[in-house]
Amino acid sequence: MLFIALNGSPNKDGNTAFMLRSACSVIEQTGSECVFVQVSEVLSGVRNPFCLACSNPCSGRCYSGTGLEEVFSLLSRADGIIIGSPVYFCTVSGQMKAFWDKTRQLRKKKALLNTVGGALAVGSARFGGQETTLRAIHDIMLCHGMTVVGDGFHDADCGHHGGCAQSPSSEDARGLDRAAILARRVYEVADATRLIRVNDYPD
Numbered sequence: 452m453l454f455i456a457l458n459g460s461p462n463k464d465g466n467t468a469f470m471l472r473s474a475c476s477v478i479e480q481t482g483s484e485c486v487f488v489q490v491s492e493v494l495s496g497v498r499n500p501f502c503l504a505c506s507n508p509c510s511g512r513c514y515s516g517t518g519l520e521e522v523f524s525l526l527s528r529a530d531g532i533i534i535g536s537p538v539y540f541c542t543v544s545g546q547m548k549a550f551w552d553k554t555r556q557l558r559k560k561k562a563l564l565n566t567v568g569g570a571l572a573v574g575s576a577r578f579g580g581q582e583t584t585l586r587a588i589h590d591i592m593l594c595h596g597m598t599v600v601g602d603g604f605h606d607a608d609c610g611h612h613g614g615c616a617q618s619p620s621s622e623d624a625r626g627l628d629r630a631a632i633l634a635r636r637v638y639e640v641a642d643a644t645r646l647i648r649v650n651d652y653p654d
Contacts, residue, residue: 452530452641454478454485459536459547463489466573466620471535473627474571474614474634478531481638486525490550493518502552509555519553526554527562530648531641532597533634534588535571541580542587551591563595565648567641569633570599570613573626577617585612598644600636 456475460467468487475485494500496518505513514520526532536543557563570588572581589612592599601612614633616626 452483452638452645453525453528454483454531454533454637454641455525455529456485456487457532457534457547457550458487458489459534459544459550460573461491461544461546463492465537466616466618467535467537467571469620470571470573470614470616470626470630471533474533474535474569474630474637477631477634478638483530483638488522488525491546493522494546494549497553500546500549502549502555504555508559511556514553523554523557523562526566527557527560529563529566530645531567531569531637532563532592533569533571533637534591535573536584536588538572538574538580538584541583543584543591547588554595558595561596563592563597565644566595566597567637567644568592568597568599569601569637571616571630571633572613573616573618573620575618579617581616582612588613598640600633600640603632603636 456471458468458471478485497514536547570585572584574581589599614629616623620626
């Protein structure tokens, strides 16, 4: 199966990236593929990183032939997506919001319907807006009809809404444990629901 880890931090080697790569390693241990995507780099390849609603319905012309189009194709084929963001004023980063604002065509095609999603957030403090950031990510997922994963197992859970960590995330053992649990949950739910996904959508 194919899984995508979306890094909404402008820092490709920062706290959020560390959490996402840790989650990816858990998924890869199942024999599945996990692709790490740096959102800020993908957006840098388009003329305008912000959606201007230049066509309605969306034609995708603003990102045609760019790396963003390639990433959207990956998302359409994914069984699971883990979205990670640093906490910026109690919500997702501007880069993450701009990325998802460009996905109007994916939503029109229902390309992410039943794709399993999990959320990770990193704040500078232990109680630094992580849960509201996770909820913002969930709203994005629900708008696409994704299957949102939260909480967890009887003996171990990732957190009520997803995995949270405090920077530096590399030293937050509890946060990394929760990222691993979330990754395992995303994989298991994706494996159990693979028959209800249609990962072949028309252009």
